[in-house]
Structure formats: structure tokens, C-alpha cells
Amino acid sequence: MSEATLTSQHAAVEPKTLVEGAYQRLRRDIIEGVHPPGEKLRVEHLKDQYEVGAGTLREALLLLVTDALVVTQGQRGFRVAPISLEDFEDITRTRILLETQALRQSITQGGEDWEAGVVAAFHRLSRAEQKLGDHDTYTQAAAEDWEKRNRSFHDALISASPSRWIRHFQNILYQQSERYRRISLFRKPVPRDVHAEHQALFDAALARDADRATSILTDHILRTLDSVRLMPPDFFAAQLKR
Amino acid sequence: MSEATLTSQHAAVEPKTLVEGAYQRLRRDIIEGVHPPGEKLRVEHLKDQYEVGAGTLREALLLLVTDALVVTQGQRGFRVAPISLEDFEDITRTRILLETQALRQSITQGGEDWEAGVVAAFHRLSRAEQKLGDHDTYTQAAAEDWEKRNRSFHDALISASPSRWIRHFQNILYQQSERYRRISLFRKPVPRDVHAEHQALFDAALARDADRATSILTDHILRTLDSVRLMPPDFFAAQLKR
DNA sequence: TCAATCTTTTTTCTCGAGATTTTTTCGTCG
DNA sequence: CGACGAAAAAATCTCGAGAAAAAAGATTGA
Structure with missing residues (x-):
């Protein structure tokens, strides 16, 4: 192939x-x-x-x-590539457009292998979130690990979408938003109760409730926007020009 | 900038x-x-x-x-890059997803300059279609010209969308579908009454009727799928592998 | 002091040749 | 006759150096 x-x-x-x-x-x-x-x-x-x-x-x-x-x-x-708040808002909205569509397709058309992949990815992600919850075991490596598994979970959710193009564009956008997250949050422990969101998303997906799942996913993605919005106003201005 | x-x-x-x-x-x-x-x-x-x-x-x-x-x-x-019917269907559907969204935003948020651009582009496209209608004046150059103006019209319609990312992806997809069209139709005069579609699209856009406009645009893009579907079954199999 | 112009320095862009890897060819063996 | 494997050919990948362009710095004149 x-x-x-x-x-x-x-x-x-x-x-x-x-x-x-x-x-x-x-x-x-x-x-x-x-x-x-x-x-x-x-x-x-x-x-x-x-x-x-x-x-x-x-x-x-x-x-x-x-x-x-x-x-x-x-x-x-x-x-x-430069960054800006408008750009991140654009990335977020476009990502929602593509990712909800892909999720809907996956829920509608996904088979047993898709379900299995989602279950496995969710399990791995949960373990990582558990680790991050224990403040004793919080390390740089654990955060890196969470990043990887978070992505894997999102990838698994939309993996049954038949559209290679949507997945292609989604990859690019996810990568972009990851850069914003890394730069802005900057190794701050994941703040909000993100596990509950993932749990709800997982439940809705496996229940094959496309409307509920896409709604949760939309909120989920939108919430990352807030973190960036809270950055100091001059944050985006400080961009090296030479 | x-x-x-x-x-x-x-x-x-x-x-x-x-x-x-x-x-x-x-x-x-x-x-x-x-x-x-x-x-x-x-x-x-x-x-x-x-x-x-x-x-x-x-x-x-x-x-x-x-x-x-x-x-x-x-x-x-x-x-x-190889081609296939599934790929073109994917391109078409993804294009619809992005382009209708961009059109909706343009219709909602576009100002006078957007209107002016759309009017101008539509005018130029109409002239080109007129030329293609006269079978006397049909030439290779005229067809090339139509291609350019057709793209300009579509670009003008979505030009007021604030999303650089959607426009970026739309550019890629349009380019892709243009390749399919060129290869399959292969200099055949534009078949169906495409001018009527453009006229309806133009009217709906300027009337700021987003629902109608996106509906027309969807049909418009979908129709190009038919042309490719009519190709001989082995058309996509004949791909050079060495 | 500031602006404009010329010179120097840095950086990008471009090319051809050598080192690796892949592909093809061809001979040998079962 | 087909399969396997080694040798040959072709193509890709990689590098360093030279040409062209841009940026930085210096000089001159108002």
C-alpha cells in the first residue's frame, strides 16, 4: 500500500x-x-x-x-510560523468543523475494530491522567506521555472516518494547536477536569450517540481556547523578527 | 503583512x-x-x-x-500522486464541507468590497461562458480562460471568510479536483448548463440567502462528481507504476 | 542629527560530484 | 523452466563550494 x-x-x-x-x-x-x-x-x-x-x-x-x-x-x-490569538481561534474553529464531522462518520460507520481501538486508547489515557492526578508522581515525562496518549485517543475516535483528507487536515491542525498549548500552558499541569470530559466523550461515542458526542467534542476543543485567551495581552506581540 | x-x-x-x-x-x-x-x-x-x-x-x-x-x-x-474514484469522492465531499462553511461566513460577514469582487468575477466568468457557448469561437485558449475565471469566481465568493485555514485547505482541494477534471473531461466543452448554476449561486449570494446559496453550491460541486463517475471503469486502473 | 549612498559582511540560493541505496540484469543451480 | 543470488546499472541522497542576493555597517553631505 x-x-x-x-x-x-x-x-x-x-x-x-x-x-x-x-x-x-x-x-x-x-x-x-x-x-x-x-x-x-x-x-x-x-x-x-x-x-x-x-x-x-x-x-x-x-x-x-x-x-x-x-x-x-x-x-x-x-x-x-508566527502565532496570534486570531490564528488560534481560526485553528480551533476549523478543527471543530473537521473533527466533529470525522467523529460523526466514525460513530456511524465504525466497526468492532474501531470500538476496540477507542477502548484501548481511552484506557491508556485514563492511566496517564491518573498519574497526573497524583501530584507525587507528576513529572515532565508523565506530561509528555499524557500528550501522546491524548492525541492517540483523539486519533482513535476519528480513525473510522473514511475521509483521508479530513484526517490529513485534522493532523495538521492538531499539530498546530499542540504548539499553542505547549507554548502557552508551558508545562503547567492540565488544569480543568479533563478526565471527566474524556469519559463523557468516550461514553457517547461507544453509545453511538453522534449528536451528543460531537457536542461534547466541540466544548472540549473550545475549552482549550480559554487557556490561551488567559495569556497576558502582550504575549503574542513578543515575536522575534530578526 | x-x-x-x-x-x-x-x-x-x-x-x-x-x-x-x-x-x-x-x-x-x-x-x-x-x-x-x-x-x-x-x-x-x-x-x-x-x-x-x-x-x-x-x-x-x-x-x-x-x-x-x-x-x-x-x-x-x-x-x-495517484488518483482514484474514492479519492475524488473524498475530495468532493471535503470540499463541500469547507467551501459551504466559507461561503456562509462570507455571506454573513462580507462587506461592500466582497460584493463588488463577486459582481466583477461573475461578470468576467459570464463573458467567458458566452464565448464557450458560441461554438465558432471555441478554442483551447478560451477553455483555459474559463478555468481561470471559474476559479476566480469561486474564490471571490468565499473571499470574505475570516478563516485563513479553511481557505488554505480549500485551495489545495480545488487544485486537486482541477486535476481530476482536466484528466477526465480532457478538453471537452463544459457539458451541462453550468452558467445557470453560476447565475443562481450569484443571485443567492448577493441576496444574502446563505441556506439557498450553500445548497446550490453543494449541488454544483456534486455535479462535477458525475462527470468523473462516467469514466470507463478501468480508467483509474491505468496508472503507471514504474 | 538625520538621511542617503556606498562598502562590507552575512545569508541564501544554486550547482556538480561523490557515497548509499535501490532496482535491474544476468548467470547458475535445482 | 523457474528460482535464487550475485554483479552491474540506475537512481537517490548527501555534501561542500561558488554565485547571487539581502542585510548590516560605514561614509559622506546637508
Whole structure:
């Protein structure tokens, strides 16, 4: 199967080439804020940092344009995609549009394998949330783990959607919003009672109640908007321009 | 303004670099079917054809991955994205989802400048359709012209949508469906009475009747599906694999 | 002091050649 | 005759250096 058709995205795919390796590491660093929004990405600098040739790094940067994590203009090199509150609102709303549609399709058309995947992902996520609840065992690694499992859960929910394109776009948007979350919340323990939301979402999905599930999902996604809205007003203004 | 943020897409932007030039010509050739779906894109061959270096051509191909017109897998080079009936159905449905949403927003929030743009684009499109109606003046150039103006009209309709992301994704999908149309219809004069549809769409939009407009738009987009469905059954099977 | 112009420095873009990997070819064996 | 495997060919991937462009800095004149 030509599995590489869409969704070159995420996944722990072993990099078969130096370009892919540099691409994955760069993407992680951008999402985690190592390279903050607006930062100039100078090839001559980064090629040493990532231990590849100049041309190779250029190609990795070009691949990141696909994810809209890097922008390029004419003869002026590369730059980390800027962020703004309007952009995040746009991302959130568009994500809701796509993800609710995909969820609806999954609930309608998903089979036993879909159910099994959802159950498994929810279970793993619950365990991670349990860990985060115990303040004794809260660690950086546990938070990273939660991020991964949270995504897996959302992916599992919509995995039965027959639309590759919706899933493709959803991947891009999820990645984008993850960057906003990482940068804004910045390693703050997950605040609101997110487990209850996940539980409700899980119940509605398995009960095949599409209307209820999409409604919960919408609220769920919208709530992440509030966290970002609470950032200091000048937060988005502080973007490196040179 | 950082206009290059999203939508590096289309537009008659003067290529400021060899990579961009090769990218634009390659994209045109893929959409027009010069490089058919599934074709292997060998760098050593193409670099002579497009008169650039190997590295430069590689970068152009990487940019086309953004548009999902080219796929790349690991250590096995580049390939024109394959096509299939399911893919086109997916493209069509996803396009409807995004484009109706954008149209609704435009109708709700569009101002005078939006109206003016729609009126102008519709006028230009009508003239082109008039020309195509006269079978005397039917030419290849006129058909090309119609393609451009048709896209401009659709763009104008949704131009007042505040969502850059929806417009970004819509651009990609429109480009995709254009490739399907070009390959399948293959320079056949636009069959059905498309002008009447455009007229109805135009009227509903300017009357600010969002429900009617989106309904017409949905039918309008769906109808292009029929043309492709009428292709011979083995049409999609004939994809070059080497 | 400020603005404009010229020079220097930095950065991007481009190319060709070498190293790896994949694909094809071809001979050998069961 | 088909299958297996090694050698050859082709293609991809990678790198460093040179050309072109942009940015930074210095100089001059009002």
C-alpha cells in the first residue's frame, strides 16, 4: 500500500533518510517552542546544530512548510510560523468543523475494530491522567506521555472516518494547536477536569450517540481556547523578527 | 503583512527563485496531466527538462508535497500522486464541507468590497461562458480562460471568510479536483448548463440567502462528481507504476 | 542629527560530484 | 523452466563550494 500518500505526519516512523531525521527533530523543537514563533531559521547555523549538510537542512525546512510550521518567502530564507490569538481561534474553529464531522462518520460507520481501538486508547489515557492526578508522581515525562496518549485517543475516535483528507487536515491542525498549548500552558499541569470530559466523550461515542458526542467534542476543543485567551495581552506581540 | 504565511498556493506570483519557477511549471504540468498520476518523477531526467540543477529540482518536488500533488517515500524518490474514484469522492465531499462553511461566513460577514469582487468575477466568468457557448469561437485558449475565471469566481465568493485555514485547505482541494477534471473531461466543452448554476449561486449570494446559496453550491460541486463517475471503469486502473 | 549612498559582511540560493541505496540484469543451480 | 543470488546499472541522497542576493555597517553631505 502506498501508505505515504497522505499523512506523512507524525507517527514514530523510523527516519529512512537524513532529511526525514532532521525534519522530525526540527518539527519537535518547533512544537515544543525551542524555536519560538517568528524566529529566523538560518541554514548555516542549524546545519551544525542538527549535524547535516546545508542542502539537507533546506529540504527538511521545505518539508516543514507542508505542516505550516515554517514559512518561506522568496529570497529571504525560512522562519518559524508566527502565532496570534486570531490564528488560534481560526485553528480551533476549523478543527471543530473537521473533527466533529470525522467523529460523526466514525460513530456511524465504525466497526468492532474501531470500538476496540477507542477502548484501548481511552484506557491508556485514563492511566496517564491518573498519574497526573497524583501530584507525587507528576513529572515532565508523565506530561509528555499524557500528550501522546491524548492525541492517540483523539486519533482513535476519528480513525473510522473514511475521509483521508479530513484526517490529513485534522493532523495538521492538531499539530498546530499542540504548539499553542505547549507554548502557552508551558508545562503547567492540565488544569480543568479533563478526565471527566474524556469519559463523557468516550461514553457517547461507544453509545453511538453522534449528536451528543460531537457536542461534547466541540466544548472540549473550545475549552482549550480559554487557556490561551488567559495569556497576558502582550504575549503574542513578543515575536522575534530578526 | 506576512502574506506568505498560508496560501503559497496558486496566484500569478512572479517566481523570485529558480525553485519557485520549477515548482510552478511542475505543478501546472501535473495538473494538466503532462505528468500522469502515478508516474515516477526521476530527478536526473527532469532537471534537464526544467533546466535546473538536481538539488533545485528536488526542492521543487518537496514543495509539491505540500499540495499533495507529489508523494515521496523513504529512499525511493518521488511520484505523481495517484488518483482514484474514492479519492475524488473524498475530495468532493471535503470540499463541500469547507467551501459551504466559507461561503456562509462570507455571506454573513462580507462587506461592500466582497460584493463588488463577486459582481466583477461573475461578470468576467459570464463573458467567458458566452464565448464557450458560441461554438465558432471555441478554442483551447478560451477553455483555459474559463478555468481561470471559474476559479476566480469561486474564490471571490468565499473571499470574505475570516478563516485563513479553511481557505488554505480549500485551495489545495480545488487544485486537486482541477486535476481530476482536466484528466477526465480532457478538453471537452463544459457539458451541462453550468452558467445557470453560476447565475443562481450569484443571485443567492448577493441576496444574502446563505441556506439557498450553500445548497446550490453543494449541488454544483456534486455535479462535477458525475462527470468523473462516467469514466470507463478501468480508467483509474491505468496508472503507471514504474 | 538625520538621511542617503556606498562598502562590507552575512545569508541564501544554486550547482556538480561523490557515497548509499535501490532496482535491474544476468548467470547458475535445482 | 523457474528460482535464487550475485554483479552491474540506475537512481537517490548527501555534501561542500561558488554565485547571487539581502542585510548590516560605514561614509559622506546637508
